[in-house]
Amino acid sequence: xxxxxxxxxxxxxxxxxxxxxxxxxxxxxxxxxxxxxxxxxxxxxxxxxxxxxxxxxxxxxxxxxxxxxxxxxxxxxxxxxxxxxxxxxxxxxxxxxxxxxxxxxxxxxxxxxxxxxxxxxxxxxxxxxxxxxxxxxxxxxxxxxxxxxxxxxxxxxxxxxxxxxxxxxxxxxxxxxxxxxxxxxxxxxxxxxxxxxxxxxxxxxxxxxxxxxxxxxxxxxxxxxxxxxxxxxxxxxxxxxxxxxxxxxxxxxxxxxxxxxxxxxxxxxxxxxxxxxxxxxxxxxxxxxxxxxxxxxxxxxxxxxxxxxxxxxxxxxxxxxxxxxxxxxxxxxxxxxxxxxxxxxxxxxxxxxxxxxxxxxxxxxxxxxxxxxxxxxxxxxxxxxxxxxxxxxxxxxxxxxxxxxxxxxxxxxxxxxxxxxxxxxxxxxxxxxxxxxxxxxxxxxxxxxxxxxxx
Amino acid sequence: xxxxxxxxxxxxxxxxxxxxxxxxxxxxxxxxxxxxxxxxxxxxxxxxxxxxxxxxxxxxxxxxxxxxxxxxxxxxxx
Numbered sequence: 001x002x003x004x005x006x007x008x009x010x011x012x013x014x015x016x017x018x019x020x021x022x023x024x025x026x027x028x029x030x031x032x033x034x035x036x037x038x039x040x041x042x043x044x045x046x047x048x049x050x051x052x053x054x055x056x057x058x059x060x061x062x063x064x065x066x067x068x069x070x071x072x073x074x075x076x077x078x079x080x081x082x083x084x085x086x087x088x089x090x091x092x093x094x095x096x097x098x099x100x101x102x103x104x105x106x107x108x109x110x111x112x113x114x115x116x117x118x119x120x121x122x123x124x125x126x127x128x129x130x131x132x133x134x135x136x137x138x139x140x141x142x143x144x145x146x147x148x149x150x151x152x153x154x155x156x157x158x159x160x161x162x163x164x165x166x167x168x169x170x171x172x173x174x175x176x177x178x179x180x181x182x183x184x185x186x187x188x189x190x191x192x193x194x195x196x197x198x199x200x201x202x203x204x205x206x207x208x209x210x211x212x213x214x215x216x217x218x219x220x221x222x223x224x225x226x227x228x229x230x231x232x233x234x235x236x237x238x239x240x241x242x243x244x245x246x247x248x249x250x251x252x253x254x255x256x257x258x259x260x261x262x263x264x265x266x267x268x269x270x271x272x273x274x275x276x277x278x279x280x281x282x283x284x285x286x287x288x289x290x291x292x293x294x295x296x297x298x299x300x301x302x303x304x305x306x307x308x309x310x311x312x313x314x315x316x317x318x319x320x321x322x323x324x325x326x327x328x329x330x331x332x333x334x335x336x337x338x339x340x341x342x343x344x345x346x347x348x349x350x351x352x353x354x355x356x357x358x359x360x361x362x363x364x365x366x367x368x369x370x371x372x373x374x375x376x377x378x379x380x381x382x383x384x385x386x387x388x389x390x391x392x393x394x395x396x397x398x399x400x401x402x403x404x405x406x407x408x409x410x411x412x413x414x415x416x417x418x419x420x421x422x423x424x425x426x427x428x429x430x431x432x433x434x435x436x437x438x439x440x441x442x443x444x445x446x447x448x449x450x451x452x453x454x455x
Numbered sequence: 456x457x458x459x460x461x462x463x464x465x466x467x468x469x470x471x472x473x474x475x476x477x478x479x480x481x482x483x484x485x486x487x488x489x490x491x492x493x494x495x496x497x498x499x500x501x502x503x504x505x506x507x508x509x510x511x512x513x514x515x516x517x518x519x520x521x522x523x524x525x526x527x528x529x530x531x532x533x
Contacts, residue, residue: 055522056467342498351498353465354525381466381522385498 003027003078003102003318007050007071008042010082011061013372013388014294015042018080021310030074032067034060036380041372050074055382061085068095078102078317080310084384087293088115104317105270106292113266114290124287127265129258132277132286134201145182146175148200157203158185162193171203202286206438207277209237210244210285212259213301215312216268217322223256224301224309225331231426231442233349238419238442239426240297241336242304245397245435248283255285260326262287271298271313280438296339296389299368303335303393334400335393338408338426340371341385344417345451353381358414362407366393369411379416387418397435401427425451457531458510462523466497470519478519486510486532493529504529 005028008015019029019042031046036055043049050070053060060066062085071079079096081087081104090108097103105111114120124131133152138161139145149156155173158181170185172178182198190196209232213224228244229237243252259274273291278284298309307329316322343349359375371388379387392407394400405427408420426432429450431441445451462468470478470493480492491503492513510532517529 350502351464351466351500353498381464381497383498385500 005076007076007079014082019045080104111292127262129287138197155203160189161197162195210278211275214263218269221263222326242300299391300335304331334397337391338423340388341419345422352417353379354416356415360412362411364407367407459528460530465525466495468523
């Protein structure tokens with residue numbers, strides 16, 4: 001059935017984005033809002049607003065019972081979850097479907113399967129998609145470690161299987177170091193976690209983050225080429241682009257084909273993203289995980305393909321089969337997105353919520369600004385710091401970076417600190433301009449005083 | 456005159472590192488320079504509030520879990 005009314009179970013810029021897509025399709029919009037969000041841009045634009053709970057996300061946007069009750073009461077025939085919050089929560093998806101409402105995304109089973117790293121890895125292997133070479137099971141002793149490391153190839157990374165958040169990780173360059181580091185790691189793991197089993201995988205020192213956008217209708221799956229998101233800080237993407245810079249066409253074809261193979265294997269329905277690590281020295285790529293939702297950085301793909309991904313999500317969820325085939329999709333030019341966060345990049349990225357005392361959207365041809373901002377808006381401290389995404393497109397990467405610089409100069413956000421100075425510094429950095437970076441580059445550059453030295 | 460401890464940013468104030476742990480400081484405790492007396496959650500990040508100088512007999516002015524403004528005094532000490 002075609003969707004006639006849509007409940008938006010999210011907030012911020014993505015809620016605004018979803019409302020615009022729904023309106024373009026003639027769909028009525030019902031916006032969920034916490035008590036802190038009733039004055040948001042999304043609430044101003046939606047046809048209806050439903051207050052779902054107090055400001056804290058745990059008591060509003062993350063409260064499955066409260067959100068499902070609001071959906072049912074609203075009479076909406078579909079729910080768009082956006083990204084974050086409940087978008088990849090199988091329990092929420094099941095509750096929505098049990099209420100007889102369409103979930104704009106894959107079914108609960110697919111989300112559970114692809115959201116678990118171990119099962120997603122197994123599906124990838126079954127689909128013939130390369131994964132980061134790792135130990136088969138856990139490592140029991142030094143002999144086992146030696147054999148596994150020879151098979152995987154140095155350098156390897158050893159982790160305590162009971163550890164988390166980077167604790168107990170060691171990088172091992174060769175067999176001589178392995179002889180000392182494995183017993184050490186085991187002793188430490190035993191002391192820290194009461195369990196000395198280790199896991200080992202190939203260490204990719206200068207990995208790039210490349211991801212492939214897919215769109216499926218449950219039977220057919222197409223890819224919409226790749227994005228590169230290697231510029232990251234604390235594992236948060238800062239700057240994203242499509243296509244990836246300096247990626248050999250042969251690699252692009254292979255990585256996109258592998259994404260389609262995996263998505264087809266799980267009969268993927270709706271928009272999804274397969275994330276890979278890419279080693280530009282060996283030209284190898286490895287699947288790491290799948291995100292079963294729309295991503296923050298989807299606009300760069302829209303800019304190069306001309307396909308509106310959120311509208312496509314709504315049409316597929318409404319029961320349409322894909323209305324184009326792979327050969328109809330062409331990538332043209334180059335697009336870059338930068339995330340404008342309410343943070344002070346010159347003061348350790350301290351959050352900077354507050355009142356917007358002046359605002360002007362960026363100007364320029366092929367400039368897009370997806371935002372929650374308006375003049376006089378009070379940015380609350382309860383949610384993440386993303387206030388806007390500046391997207392520019394041009395014929396080639398160098399022109400896109402020039403367009404980004406001009407657009408950043410015309411964007412005016414007053415009353416709070418933002419990450420605009422960071423993006424200006426990146427846009428003028430020779431290594432960024434040459435596309436020579438990896439996922440650890442930005443933090444290394446900042447650690448060396450790159451940001452303060454520039455501005 | 457009492458020394459005030461101010462929050463550097465708006466957010467939600469917590470007196471404990473996590474719900475299962477003890478308060479960083481209790482009313483009447485002595486505080487050394489650099490001691491953490493609380494944390495502020497803002498925009499999904501946590502920031503410690505540290506005492507810039509030593510003091511005796513800290514007194515908290517806001518409750519655990521309360522919303523606070525930038526530069527609001529969260530505690531004072533002698």
